Amino acid sequence: MSTKSERRAAARAIREQRERAERRSAERRRRLLQLGGAVALAAVVVVAAVVLSGGGSEGRASSGGAPSAAQSREVGALFAGIPQRGTVLGDPRAPATLTEFADLQCPFCAEYARDVLPTVVRDYVRPGRLKLDLQLMSFLGPDSVRAARMAAAAGMQNRMWPFAELFYRDQGQENSGYVTDAFLRGIGSAVPGLDVQRALRQRSSPAAARAVQAATRAADHAGVESTPTFFVTRGGGQPRALELQTLTPGEFTAKLDAALR
Amino acid sequence: MSDRALARAMLVLALAGAAIAGYLTWVHYAGIEPFCAGGGGACERVQTSRYAELGGVPVALLGLVGYLAIAGALALAPASAARPAVAFLALAGMGFSAYLTYLELFEIDAICQWCVASAIVMAFLAVLAVTRLLRVDV
Numbered sequence: 001m002s003t004k005s006e007r008r009a010a011a012r013a014i015r016e017q018r019e020r021a022e023r024r025s026a027e028r029r030r031r032l033l034q035l036g037g038a039v040a041l042a043a044v045v046v047v048a049a050v051v052l053s054g055g056g057s058e059g060r061a062s063s064g065g066a067p068s069a070a071q072s073r074e075v076g077a078l079f080a081g082i083p084q085r086g087t088v089l090g091d092p093r094a095p096a097t098l099t100e101f102a103d104l105q106c107p108f109c110a111e112y113a114r115d116v117l118p119t120v121v122r123d124y125v126r127p128g129r130l131k132l133d134l135q136l137m138s139f140l141g142p143d144s145v146r147a148a149r150m151a152a153a154a155g156m157q158n159r160m161w162p163f164a165e166l167f168y169r170d171q172g173q174e175n176s177g178y179v180t181d182a183f184l185r186g187i188g189s190a191v192p193g194l195d196v197q198r199a200l201r202q203r204s205s206p207a208a209a210r211a212v213q214a215a216t217r218a219a220d221h222a223g224v225e226s227t228p229t230f231f232v233t234r235g236g237g238q239p240r241a242l243e244l245q246t247l248t249p250g251e252f253t254a255k256l257d258a259a260l261r
Numbered sequence: 262m263s264d265r266a267l268a269r270a271m272l273v274l275a276l277a278g279a280a281i282a283g284y285l286t287w288v289h290y291a292g293i294e295p296f297c298a299g300g301g302g303a304c305e306r307v308q309t310s311r312y313a314e315l316g317g318v319p320v321a322l323l324g325l326v327g328y329l330a331i332a333g334a335l336a337l338a339p340a341s342a343a344r345p346a347v348a349f350l351a352l353a354g355m356g357f358s359a360y361l362t363y364l365e366l367f368e369i370d371a372i373c374q375w376c377v378a379s380a381i382v383m384a385f386l387a388v389l390a391v392t393r394l395l396r397v398d399v
Contacts, residue, residue, distance in 0.1 A: 027397045031344075035394050038349035046356035053315050053360075066307070066371070182314050 067166045067190040075165045076192040078121060084158040087211075089121075090131030096260055098124075099133040099231045099239065101219045102164075104147040105140045105175070106227045110168035112247045117165075119249040124256065134160060135215040137227060141175035145212070146203075150184045152211035153203040159194045166190050232259040264340065267393045271347065271386055272335045278382040279328035285321035285375055289313070298374055307373035312364050320361065324379060327354050331386065348394045351387040358383045 067075075082089055088097075098120070102109040124130035136151050138144035147167060154163035166187050172178030181200065188196035202208055222231060222239065228247075231239035242255045262270075288295045289308060297304035307313065313320055331350050334343045358380035365372050 024397055028395075031394055031397060034345040035348060035391065038345050038352055038394070041349050042352035042356055045353040046360065049315060049357050050360050053312055066312070069371070180314065180317075 066186045067170055071166065071169055072190040072192065075162045075169075075190075078118060078165065079162055082121070082125060084161055086155045086158065087134045087136075087160055087215075088131055089134070089161045090125040091128040092131065094125075094128050094131040095235060096130050097133055097233045098130055098256070099135060099233065101135045101137055101215070101222070101224045101227055101229045101231075103137050103140050103144050103227045104151060104164060104167050105144045105171065105179075107171065107174075108247060109228045110171050112228050112252075113165055113168040116247055116249050116252045119253060120256070123253065129260070130256075132161075134164060135218055136160075136164070136212070137215055137219050137224070138212060139216075139227075143172075143175050143177065143179040146179045146184065148212045148215070149203040149208045150188065150199060152208040153199040153201075153205070154188065154191065154194055155211065156202055156207065157194055157199060159191050159199075162191045163187065163194065232256065234260065264393065264396065264398060267389055267396075268335050268340070268343075271389050271393070272332055274382050274386050274389070275328050275332040275335065278379055278386070279325055279332060281375055281379045281382065282321050282324035282328055285379075286319060286325050289319045289321050295373070295375060303371040304373040304375060307365055307371050307376060312361070324354070344390075344394045348387075348390040351383060351390040354383040355380075355387040 079089065083091060085092065100109075100112075102112075120130070120132070125132060136148040138148040151160050151163050151167070154160045170183075170187060172183075184203075185196055185200065188194050188199055219229075222229075230242040230244070232242060233239045240259050242252075242259060244251060244255060285295065285308065295304040295308055308321075315323060327350055331347050331354075334346045334350070338346065358376075361376060362380050365376065
């Protein structure tokens with residue numbers, strides 16, 4: 001038989017146990033709520049960061065200034081063994097020059113670079129029939145200016161052509177501010193043989209500014225109104241404009257052959 | 262594992278993460294190539310990609326701030342406040358690290374070992390932070 005005091009003690013123990021269990025349960029609910037809040041807040045922060053980094057945008061083929069190793073190799077192979085000097089690609093003694101006025105932000109210039117240029121390089125530049133002169137304008141906006149200056153600096157190291165080619169493959173949305181230092185560094189680091197740090201320094205040099213201005217003056221002088229615009233010059237003759245309806249290798253080479261005859 | 266031991270383990274992880282992010286921040290501002298085991302320039306490719314900055318701020322610097330915030334909360338704040346704060350920071354860090362790893366794999370086509378190390382540290386931190394938050398010692 002238990003005494004009265006023993007029964008009271010047992011009842012108190014049960015009550016305390018129940019209170020402890022209730023406290024634990026309340027605390028667990030509070031912690032779960034805190035976890036839910038932390039997860040929700042973290043999700044908001046992550047989504048905001050993803051959107052801010054441009055990862056949520058659609059229809060953008062650009063890798064964000066980070067060409068793949070395969071792209072770098074492909075561009076390296078396209079120009080491998082061909083002399084490059086400043087804006088000019090090809091044998092300096094080639095009998096004719098194809099001058100291209102382009103803007104690195106221009107999508108049609110990228111289309112030409114992707115669809116037509118490999119044929120021109122293979123069939124005209126490699127055999128020494130033609131040299132190419134790339135005159136980079138910057139009429140589309142501030143991103144074009146930054147791009148053209150970096151290209152000019154790459155040209156000082158005789159790497160303008162692969163730089164432009166890799167830039168075209170990574171074009172972002174026009175004048176969205178995507179041509180940042182990091183973007184240019186990324187493109188530059190994929191150009192075989194380019195000293196990126198030197199190019200980043202030299203893009204602010206008077207020589208780079210002069211190169212960009214010279215391209216703009218030459219375009220004005222030639223009456224260029226859109227990009228890309230092409231002129232063929234044979235020997236010391238007058239430049240002849242290539243009138244193109246489409247940017248296909250077939251039409252381009254047909255017009256080029258006509259101009260070279 | 263006691264609550265205190267959990268907090269200590271997380272503090273060690275946060276400091277390790279801060280060291281990694283600090284190194285990458287230094288590399289970013291010094292404009293030098295990060296040390297990359299095996300070479301190949303993969304780390305530099307990732308570090309110089311457009312995704313290396315968020316709103317003009319280097320991602321490495323954001324990571325450093327995040328790790329230091331976690332370490333600060335663990336070392337200085339009372340446990341009741343630190344638990345949810347650290348869980349939030351670590352979960353956000355883990356989510357963003359997962360996104361960055363996705364970019365490395367499918368957009369940049371290059372893997373930066375430092376970033377992977379940081380992502381692993383952050384994932385461990387998140388697991389420990391959630392474990393600590395859900396433990397009830399009443």
